[in-house]
Amino acid sequence: MAKARAIVITGNGTNCEMEAAHACRLGGFDETVIAHISDILTGEVRLDEFHFLNLTGGFLDGDDLGSAKAQANRFRYARINDLKEHLIDQIMRFIDAGKLILGVCNGFQLMTKMGLLPAIDGAYLTQTATLTFNDCGRFQDRWVYLKVDPASPSIYTRGVDRGLYLPIRHGEGKFVVDGPATLAAIEGKHLAVFTYSDATYSAPTMEFPLNPNGSVNAIAAVCNESGRLMGMMPHPEAFLHRTNHPRWTREELPEEGDGLVLFRNAAAYVKANLL
Numbered sequence: 001m002a003k004a005r006a007i008v009i010t011g012n013g014t015n016c017e018m019e020a021a022h023a024c025r026l027g028g029f030d031e032t033v034i035a036h037i038s039d040i041l042t043g044e045v046r047l048d049e050f051h052f053l054n055l056t057g058g059f060l061d062g063d064d065l066g067s068a069k070a071q072a073n074r075f076r077y078a079r080i081n082d083l084k085e086h087l088i089d090q091i092m093r094f095i096d097a098g099k100l101i102l103g104v105c106n107g108f109q110l111m112t113k114m115g116l117l118p119a120i121d122g123a124y125l126t127q128t129a130t131l132t133f134n135d136c137g138r139f140q141d142r143w144v145y146l147k148v149d150p151a152s153p154s155i156y157t158r159g160v161d162r163g164l165y166l167p168i169r170h171g172e173g174k175f176v177v178d179g180p181a182t183l184a185a186i187e188g189k190h191l192a193v194f195t196y197s198d199a200t201y202s203a204p205t206m207e208f209p210l211n212p213n214g215s216v217n218a219i220a221a222v223c224n225e226s227g228r229l230m231g232m233m234p235h236p237e238a239f240l241h242r243t244n245h246p247r248w249t250r251e252e253l254p255e256e257g258d259g260l261v262l263f264r265n266a267a268a269y270v271k272a273n274l275l
């Protein structure tokens with residue numbers, strides 16, 4: 001039987017690749033590969049052989065020029081050595097084939113700066129949003145409550161009824177858009193998958209530190225209209241088991257961490273639709 005295959009890209013400053021790969025394996029992917037960007041640029045590893053692309057967190061190029069900006073240009077314009085194509089051709093082929101891309105933190109910044117999100121009406125490679133410096137002016141390292149929009153098309157959040165509790169760690173997490181039309185489209189099409197909220201998951205909040213960065217409309221995660229591309233500032237791969245929780249020694253918690261559901265849904269989607 002065909003195998004569900006996930007790839008996690010590493011190199012140039014990512015630092016969550018092991019956790020992301022672990023999450024893919026726990027979530028149900030039959031094979032998960034951590035590939036260095038250099039091996040993708042030589043053509044040794046090809047995205048075509050995978051179903052789920054993970055763009056994970058870290059400090060790509062040391063956040064110089066703005067987080068993920070240099071990598072966004074690399075992904076847009078770099079040529080694959082031994083093949084007559086650019087990396088972006090592989091990425092667009094991946095998207096056109098109905099495959100899945102999840103960008104977490106630095107990966108969300110990368111997807112946004114490449115114009116892969118929100119990509120309203122399929123307008124890929126045109127940047128309409130970004131993630132910029134937190135309003136508080138400092139790096140934030142804390143856990144946040146994320147209210148889910150149950151009407152969102154995201155394939156990752158199926159079965160999530162109220163929300164998730166996950167850690168964030170970023171200096172540039174404030175989601176902003178180029179104007180009111182983009183924001184109206186995001187809201188109208190339910191593309192804001194998660195918003196920062198309080199522990200009741202009842203409403204989005206702009207209140208610091210529940211909202212750690214001042215994101216417009218408290219947006220913490222965005223998907224495209226197909227629901228197959230999603231970017232999020234919080235780290236689902238960092239809460240896979242109850243012992244990842246900051247109060248696990250003091251609270252009764254389920255065995256499984258809140259973040260795993262996103263990877264389980266990704267694997268289930270691949271097995272149902274892409275094999």
Ligand SMILES: NC(=O)CC[C@H](N)C(=O)O
Nearest residue numbers: 057058105106170171172
């Ligand atoms: N954890 C991360 O991926 C951090 C992203 C980026 N380096 C920032 O600080 O905003």
